[in-house]
Amino acid sequence: MDKSNLKTDTELVALSLQNADYFGELVDRYEKKFSRYIRRLSGLENASIEDVLQESFIKIYTHLNAFDQDLSFSTWAYRITHNETINYLRKNKKVLVVSLENDDEESGQLIDVMKSEIDVAEEISRQDLIDRIRKTINLLPGKYREVLVLRYMEDLEYKAISDILKMPMGTVATMVNRAKGKFKDLAKKYHLKDWQMNHHKLI
Amino acid sequence: MNKLSQKILEKIEKEKVTPKSKWYFLFMHALLGMAVGGLIIISGIGVAIVIRHFTLTDWQLIKHSKGGNLKSILTVLPYLWLMFIVLVILIADKLFTQTKKGHRIRPWKIAAGSILISGVLGGVLFFTRIDKPIVDLLRDHVSPYGSWEMRRNGAFVSPEDGILAGQIITINSEEEWMLIDFKQKEWLIDLTEAEFQTEFEPDIGVLVGIHGMKMDDYVFEADLIGIWEKTPPFVTHEGGAPGPRGYRD
Numbered sequence: 001m002d003k004s005n006l007k008t009d010t011e012l013v014a015l016s017l018q019n020a021d022y023f024g025e026l027v028d029r030y031e032k033k034f035s036r037y038i039r040r041l042s043g044l045e046n047a048s049i050e051d052v053l054q055e056s057f058i059k060i061y062t063h064l065n066a067f068d069q070d071l072s073f074s075t076w077a078y079r080i081t082h083n084e085t086i087n088y089l090r091k092n093k094k095v096l097v098v099s100l101e102n103d104d105e106e107s108g109q110l111i112d113v114m115k116s117e118i119d120v121a122e123e124i125s126r127q128d129l130i131d132r133i134r135k136t137i138n139l140l141p142g143k144y145r146e147v148l149v150l151r152y153m154e155d156l157e158y159k160a161i162s163d164i165l166k167m168p169m170g171t172v173a174t175m176v177n178r179a180k181g182k183f184k185d186l187a188k189k190y191h192l193k194d195w196q197m198n199h200h201k202l203i
Numbered sequence: 204m205n206k207l208s209q210k211i212l213e214k215i216e217k218e219k220v221t222p223k224s225k226w227y228f229l230f231m232h233a234l235l236g237m238a239v240g241g242l243i244i245i246s247g248i249g250v251a252i253v254i255r256h257f258t259l260t261d262w263q264l265i266k267h268s269k270g271g272n273l274k275s276i277l278t279v280l281p282y283l284w285l286m287f288i289v290l291v292i293l294i295a296d297k298l299f300t301q302t303k304k305g306h307r308i309r310p311w312k313i314a315a316g317s318i319l320i321s322g323v324l325g326g327v328l329f330f331t332r333i334d335k336p337i338v339d340l341l342r343d344h345v346s347p348y349g350s351w352e353m354r355r356n357g358a359f360v361s362p363e364d365g366i367l368a369g370q371i372i373t374i375n376s377e378e379e380w381m382l383i384d385f386k387q388k389e390w391l392i393d394l395t396e397a398e399f400q401t402e403f404e405p406d407i408g409v410l411v412g413i414h415g416m417k418m419d420d421y422v423f424e425a426d427l428i429g430i431w432e433k434t435p436p437f438v439t440h441e442g443g444a445p446g447p448r449g450y451r452d
Binding site: 061 | 216306
């Protein structure tokens with residue numbers, strides 16, 4: 001077993017500053033997690049996700065000396081990845097589209113939370129429900145989608161979200177609450193009662 | 204190692220990518236901290252100037268100015284400085300949220316804190332008169348500021364309504380001065396019936412506010428005279444005259 005696998009993130013940061021090879025271990029540790037986050041947050045295709053991911057890790061590497069040990073490495077790196085994703089979307093004039101996959105376990109959590117906000121007819125299949133929820137979430141303003149992804153798909157605590165999005169914890173809680181409220185309103189407006197009639201309104 | 208980490212390490216090696224120095228980040232953080240601190244000091248100076256405007260304004264004279272109390276008060280309000288303070292505090296607050304832990308504090312708490320610090324600092328600066336040279340410098344070297352203050356002071360030049368304000372340019376006798384008002388018109392001031400609102404030593408260059416009656420285009424009979432820029436509390440007024448303020452020819 002490689003010894004670096006036993007090291008903490010903070011130790012690997014310190015070692016990476018002396019030898020870049022250790023940084024590879026950090027990349028291996030977080031590649032899947034951040035790749036999934038970029039996809040969930042942006043709905044980008046794989047090639048673009050890899051570009052964003054690569055740029056994020058390079059930025060993390062160049063900013064290793066700015067790593068704030070009051071935060072966990074994960075939170076700090078999430079912040080950089082989040083910003084790089086948003087920058088990529090802006091630069092390429094793409095719209096943030098939350099991606100929900102049927103087989104994604106964490107997506108299931110968001111689906112369950114959103115499902116609890118609305119009355120769902122029993123005859124709707126799970127795939128149909130996911131489609132409706134995805135489309136409804138994507139009607140929400142970007143700032144609400146971001147907090148929903150971080151809270152219910154990345155399963156992060158309010159404090160971590162607060163440090164990633166650089167906003168007070170109270171504001172994060174308010175935004176999560178508002179996002180759920182808005183989701184409920186949109187769901188009522190477009191989906192659940194007259195899905196067949198209104199689905200063309202959804203992108 | 205997997206494909207992505209290899210790619211990244213190759214890129215790091217090929218493009219000679221290196222982590223930015225620790226000093227760079229320390230410098231940037233220090234710069235941010237200094238910017239926030241500097242802006243709070245600037246807003247403190249703004250507050251001191253606002254306090255100066257409020258406390259040293261001759262409110263007795265304002266009552267007699269043209270357009271009624273409300274218009275006069277609106278003219279006298281240092282809105283330019285109030286806007287400046289709001290702008291500076293907004294920038295300081297925005298920068299503060301960019302500091303390491305600044306984002307964890309609620310915006311209203313940051314705003315309340317910066318207003319409180321600026322207020323206290325402004326009070327200290329006012330009582331130590333540190334704001335005065337700044338205002339003098341602005342008045343003498345920044346012409347839009349000079350014009351604004353001239354307009355503000357001009358509200359007190361309304362001889363038809365019985366008020367006049369300006370600078371003493373000649374003392375002919377104990378009962379007669381020559382004065383140039385804030386609209387640059389010269390007047391002979393008849394002091395025969397005048398009362399002095401506060402004790403001060405009349406001298407050339409002293410700025411005064413006068414209540415009285417216009418006798419003709421050139422003569423104004425004073426019944427109440429006050430010094431234009433009063434001495435702030437707790438400060439000994441040496442020499443009596445605030446000196447030329449740029450209105451003199």
